[in-house]
Amino acid sequence: MMRLMSIPVAWSTILAGLLLFAEPALAGSPVEDLSRANAAYEAGRYEEARESYRTLVDAGLHNETLYYNLGCAAARLGRYGEAILAFRRALRYAPGHEDARANLEWVRGRADEAGVEASGGRQLLERAAALMPLDLGLAGGALMLNVAALLAALALLRRFAPLRRALIPAAAIGALLGILLLAPALLQLWLRASERGAVVLDARLEARSGPGEAHPTLFSAHEGLEIRVIDERRGWVRVAVPSGPSGWLPCEGIGTVAPDRLSCAGERRGKGISTR
């Protein structure tokens, strides 16, 4: 009997440890830095605010509030490419962020860019994924599946044979709840992994037919143009523009919606929004 009871105890301990230490919440300092940057923004010192937001991003902090505020500061400074990228990143972490969506449209209007809207199916999936915060879904799903498995294991024991009629439905309900919690979280992870969007950050880039300066120029891409990454090779990225044509752009001139998506991402640091 003691051996049997030690299983759920160990099980619960592992899960509790996972939930407690899974979210690496940063110390209070970034919050204060963000408040100071907001104060600079409110005082109209947009360049100072933008620098402060970027410092937090460069420190590895990817958060919808941070990117939303960075987008506002960049937009006020007329850096529409950087603003579009920041708002899209904010929407990546919080697809239901109405302010980010409204400001993205505002900046697109200013930059005279139509923007790239996801397909109807993908938009539906994004809304479904946004129903549950990622970590809550992952943790809750894992917990419920483990509880369900534990109940099922108890039901198998002869000692709990009298409770079997209650244990089996309880295990089934737990498993169903676990799947319901886990599904949006897994969907969100898949959507993040399949994100290929990028934005042109330089004022003007020449798209070439191959990865290198020696290849002929096909078209010009301007700041704020939203593109889709297809391939990457030796510091050049093959992209497709919404109107159809594709070409190779220098990696340091664009920023991807998914941070760290490009292997050459670090080269951009200091030039605009970090692509980390």
Added chain:
Amino acid sequence: MVSRARSTLWPWLIALALVGPALAAPEIEVSFSPEEPYENQSIRVTIRVSGDGALDARLDGSPPRGDGLLPAGRPSTSQQTYSVNGRTQSWLEYGITYVPQRAGLVSLPSFTFITAAGKVETEPISLEVREGSAPGARAPDREAPLPLEVVVRPSARSAYLGEKITLEYVLRDGGARPRGIEPDRLDPLPGFLIEDDELDVAATARETTDAQGRPWVEYTLFRRRLTPTRTGTIEIPPVEIRTSVPRRRRDAFGSAFGFERYVPVSLVARGLAIEVRPLPEDGRPPDFEGAVGSFTLRAKIPEDARVGEAFQLELEVSGEGSLDTLEPPELVLPPDLQAYEPVEGPRVARKRTWTYPLVARAPGEARIAAPSISYFDPGFGRYETASVGPFSVNVLPGRTRTVEAAREGPAPGGGARIEELGSDLRFVEAAPRRLVSRESHLGQRRVYWFAIGFPFLALPLFAFALRLASIRAASETGRVARTLRDARRTLDEASQTSSPEDAARCVVRALHTWCGLVIGEPSRPLERSRLRRALEERSGDAELASRVVDLLDRAEAARYGGADPGSLVDEAGQVITQGTGR
């Protein structure tokens, strides 16, 4: 050694003989016209450099200023190459116009030219400038003085630093009927920021009369607005204007039929000096940014605004002076009113406009302090401040319905209609209590996926283990039952046989079968004492162990005609039943 030195020297001697004549110094001569100029008449100085290499000659530095003579306009050059008796010669002529600054003896220093042969210089020039009324410009044919002149009219001869001065170059025509002017653009002036007005010269024609009652037509050729950038005396050099005027032909046919030809005429506008004074230190406002002139400030702002909706404050600065140095005035706003970067409107003459987008955050009266600009008024010689306002804006609640308003009932007219007046970025978000990086999540940890997969792996294993244990338990029970069944079957054989020896053998075999089951090993090879101990240990019943061993001894003895086998069979059945509980 001597012959070797000769062979080395010969090429040098030949080269010197060839190059020597080319290095001969060119000749230089200077002339000027007219030789007896009037006080306001321009003097054309012509310097001719002739000889080999003359075409490469260039003036060393800029044209020199003379004593009582100032250069006007740009120098001109011309050159010619000709051949005489097979020998090629060339000359270069350098011409420049000078304007006398006074009557009497004036002089020019030497002109230095750099040629391939070295520097050559002219002799210094001295000439007498005649006093008296200027006869006006003369055409080259010197038939009669022309009623044509160019005068320069400054708006002031002295100014403060940064104060604008207007300089007009006016062509006065008393009937000469000039055609075309050169140059069409004036040179920059060091010490001034210059704005040149684009003029339609013909449209500037203005009729006047002089003291003698003669009619003149004045044309404004150039209008320059000069802003001094340094203090002290700044000289504006003379300007040479070239034009052409009609002259009647001197031949008989031309005179008879009134044919005319145009001849070039050179006119000179005198140079002048502007005295630039520094701005006074006394009374300089702290917000003074260098604007000099006279300005007024106007503003336009709506009386009402709504919370969260942008409205505009438009400030307009107008007046005469250096508007370019003005910065948009800073607004002093209440805390509930937010201003964004002002947008400057298109610049028009003597006017600048800034539009400040404002957004109110709370309803009520919003008071904006009077915006102002400080400038130096050169007319009064003191610093002034132009201001407008203060303003009061009545801020109404926003069009979005509040929760309290919703509780009171439906809004009039349905409450869902809004009139969009503009759009702006939505405001930044306040910092949350915790700032968590969304790129790091549980799914990035392997242990998480182990925790997810663990129940799926462990539960079937647990079920399989339970099933295995059940099977093993069932297997042990079956083996015991089979053994007991064999023992009892052997005893049945013993009771049915007619031979006492066979019956005793069957009893011994059944007892050994049962003992093997109890002790877990074959019992037949064991000695009786060891068998007793083993039975005693496994069954925990010493009496039963002794009884079994005793029964075995008696059954062994019965095989050789000892005890009655029938009683042995019954007793063995009782022992097996007692030992196994079955």
